Amino acid sequence: MEGTGASFRKELVSKLLHLHFKDDKTKVSGDALQLMAELLKIFVVEAAIRSIRQAQAEDLARVDVDQLEKVLPQLLLDF
Numbered sequence: 001m002e003g004t005g006a007s008f009r010k011e012l013v014s015k016l017l018h019l020h021f022k023d024d025k026t027k028v029s030g031d032a033l034q035l036m037a038e039l040l041k042i043f044v045v046e047a048a049i050r051s052i053r054q055a056q057a058e059d060l061a062r063v064d065v066d067q068l069e070k071v072l073p074q075l076l077l078d079f
Helices: 010-019 028-059 065-078
Strands: none
Touching: 010 028, 028 065
């Protein structure tokens, strides 16, 4: 996974986190943002890999939302 150059910007992660905080004064440290961005990256890559495997199991040449929907429940339980 280190070969993938894509990552989530800290501003986006911060915005996503703050959307769910009840207290507007809640602050998130830079290290926490970096850790959360890495967790999101791992989650998205794992979702893509599992979706690809699901499509291969169904003998499909293309991954669609249907495959993601099939793997999502177990993926969420694993995280």
